Amino acid sequence: MNYHWHWSILVEQPYLSWLAHGLAVTLTLSGLAWLIALPLGTLIAVLRTGPWKIGRVIGACYVRVFRNVPLIVQMFLWFFVFPEVVPKTFGFFLKRQLPFPEFTMGLLCLSFYSASRLAETIRSGLETAGSGPKNAALASGLSYVKTYRFVLLPMAFRLVIPPLTSEFLAIFKNSSVALAIGVLEITAESHQIESFTFQGFEAFTAATVLYALISLMCLILAGLFKRYLSNAGGLGAEVAIK
Amino acid sequence: MRIIGLLIVVTCFSAGQFARPCLAEDLTGTLKKIKDTGTVTLGTRESSKPFSYLDQDNQTVGFSVDVCRKVVDKIKIVTASPGLKIKYLTTAPSARIPLLANGTIDMECSTTSMSLSRMRQVGFSSPFFVVGARILTKTDSGVKDWEDLKGKVIGVPQGTNGEKTVKSLVETPPFKGTEVITFPDHAAGVLALETDRIDGYVTDDVVLLSLRDDARSKNQLAVVGRPLTFETYAIVIRRDDPDFKLVVDTALAELYRSGEIHDIYKKWFGPLDVPMSEANSYVYKIGGIVQ
């Protein structure tokens, strides 16, 4: 192995600020994508399980299309193909007037893709909650909207916290695919460092450690949140009183 | 021991025309490895036209590849292995250095330019091509030179020196408000230019000329502007192997001195209608070091 280690490049400028910038972009991108994807995914899941037939079809189609095309291909479609097939003025707006075009399109793409995966997770939660509570709520005179809002969704979310955590981690990791359309997040910045200095091992180690640390933090937070929720009611409260 | 090995290698060169075989045990490092395995592995690219790419029949070809083949001819003589096989390995840019370090490839023949920070990690042969950063633009864009790009949108390929140059250019006061978008590959950059997403795409001039040649809207594209930088492409080799570097540099010097390099140039740049730049012809004049 004829490799010359220079770990110090990771704290040298401009490489250190490249990594910091990449980290900021990754966190912003995945955080915003999560904020868009969660309500959208919930909406799709509700449509899929709801009473409205057209809604069920729309929900199913959405999930099928967005889940069955690789994210990297979707990125390309959003960035390059989408502005060409919409009306010319809107296409021009997307290409030239949109602030941070690659970040914005990458964010939309990641959000829509993630929403399809979240929708499936939440749907499984809604189905696990079963039709019992649903029928009970409806029979007690609640509207469909209120049934979902006050009965089914709270139950479903509590059931799917572990898979929701891994979905969040998936969004966080999937944000690296945005480098395909030029978003300079952690992975892209480490590639950048590699290409200027040829110190690939150091650069990719830095990226790997950053990903692993953030994932670990998310897992710990999710664990705390889960404990908080289980303490908030039911058996957890009894344990707490003891 | 290394000095003795070096002396023997040098002796072999002076007797090069007689192709006198040198003893294998005298060879060191890469040369010994090549002799022992009977193969040279060249790291190449999938689509760095016209330097290193896969053609219609999936064969690795290009200007850099031809230059490297000349170097391999020299290695055959030095290691007295006329049956030496050439293996091509298409590598992604981020994979080339570890592959070189762990011995998978022996030389990287593409469009890697020399830089001091890279030299901390790898060795470079003497340069074999000079390029400069210029602008690919639409003929009707009105862009003639760098000043015309003020306040517009410039595209650059990610992780190239061209990117660094452009980013520092737009930080100067006259270029305030100029946007830079980075693209992971040239195809994306050209597509962005064709679809009016950017006003100019900036990278090495020969690369731009070749991209223009391949583009669908060839006649609506032009390469403009004065070269903003000078960069030299070189063959990438392992850093701590002076014997091997000497063989590679000797092969290049002979290639330049004999004028064969001009044939290779014509083969790849003739069809693009690109005459040899002044800077380039000087590289070959200076590089043709005497025996």
Added chain:
Amino acid sequence: MSSFDWTVITRNVPWLWAGMQLTLLLTALAVVGGITVGVLVAICRLSSWKPLSLLAKIYVDLFRSIPLVLAVFWFYFMVPIITGQPVGPFYSIVIAFTFFEGAYFSEIVRAGIQGVRRGQLSAALATGLTHFQAILHVVLPQAVRSMYPLLVTRSIIIFQDTSLAFVVGLTDFLTSANIIANREGRPIEIYCFVALVYFVVCYAAELGLDRTTKRVTR
């Protein structure tokens, strides 16, 4: 971008098909290898010997916390260092996929095993089987039924993920499409086609899953 030329696809069918064959082969090997590793890791994870289960947990958490592209990179360069000789891009990516997907499969398998009722294991042990035999012959076959949909879904994801083979210079379906797009200057047509092919294959697999799930999980 006024005109589209769809013949670019028909002209390049042999190339695209060659890429698709590699994609399918990689997917098959990654699924087989990943499930094998996944079962082993899951058994380690459920082991009553603490250090072993901790080690398995670290392995799973580490791989699940990094993007696949980084895992591919690490295996590509670490394997030659460990084995002392280059193994070529194909084998290194197969190894990378095997270990990376192994982490995901192990979670599926673990959930499946934990879903089998405790009594089943006790009964198997009571009949004189060793712990390992009991898991292999009694618990796993039952677990597989409940895992089946998740295993297939993960395989569909692997099929999409093999496009990362381009990192090590292999020409899978997406990479060969990329090369053609670069060469012909027709990326829009090629990318629409690529999206369509992935959709058709994955959707067909999903439909197949729906059809067979009832039979397998019965």
